[in-house]
């Protein structure tokens with residue numbers, strides 16, 4: 001095993017992810033935030049993001065410094081006014097976090113809570129919206145990274161639209177790999193370091209232009225005010241506060257590579273092939289997935305921890321890490337699990353190698369019973 005592999009594993013995680021060498025190389029430059037080249041790169045990034053919106057032309061891309069959560073918080077506090085209320089679909093930690101962000105900002109929340117392994121029900125959402133007229137917005141996580149579930153976004157969107165409410169989507173872990181076309185959300189939040197395969201440090205919100213224009217003064221936070229951020233970028237192409245210049249230069253290249261790969265369809269297809277080989281390979285050894293295939297997004301897969309008494313996540317993790325792979329612990333309360341990502345600069349042959357290495361590690365640790373205690 002080479003030292004490099006041990007030092008820089010392939011990240012089979014929900015992000016930060018393994019990135020392309022050209023993306024990392026783009027960061028080897030110090031550009032000032034007012035440099036015309038940097039301003040041009042910002043404009044290219046915004047235009048490329050807008051081209052990936054559900055309805056190109058109708059949405060403006062507003063970048064937000066920070067991790068993805070900063071963009072979610074900016075979206076929520078710019079489009080749910082103080083004294084307003086929103087329905088939040090909670091089928092994992094990201095929905096729960098959005099509800100907390102809203103409450104902390106003094107917005108009222110009604111949660112539609114669903115056990116993590118199950119799908120939210122459009123009928124239940126319709127009933128909640130019918131019962132409470134004050135809920136003017138609905139928040140949904142497109143891919144719940146907690147489990148890897150692809151939330152039934154289209155069905156939930158249809159119910160939201162039929163009830164005349166605004167849809168706010170956390171597409172953090174799906175944007176760039178799962179299509180949004182045909183949907184008409186008010187806004188979508190995502191970030192640089194997931195399926196776009198940039199590095200962490202920049203979130204962004206795609207919002208309908210008329211909604212942004214109407215949101216002056218709504219945000220209670222200065223730094224998370226999307227309206228103000230948008231106005232400034234539209235005026236002179238500059239951020240209001242120090243932008244993560246290196247991160248943005250990297251995202252500029254990452255978006256070019258995304259387009260060269262073939263856009264959302266091609267990236268989604270590569271991730272689906274990764275998913276297919278991962279699930280087939282690990283099931284073949286006796287591991288069991290939390291989700292049935294029809295609810296599994298091609299982003300990250302949750303496996304039950306083996307019932308074998310010799311099982312230890314830290315030992316399993318260390319052995320894989322030694323062979324150049326980093327995986328992720330599970331985050332379910334009910335069952336012990338672990339997660340393996342399909343996204344980033346990861347190709348089907350990497351997954352085949354990973355599956356083979358898991359087989360060796362399983363033998364090395366003497367694990368026999370790879371299925372769960374209680375499936």
Ligand SMILES: *Cc1c(COP(=O)(O)O)cnc(C)c1O
Nearest residue numbers: 067068069094143145170172173
């Ligand atoms: C990654 C992610 C976020 C944002 O998390 P950060 O740690 O702030 O980047 C939000 N929602 C979902 C569904 C995610 O996967």
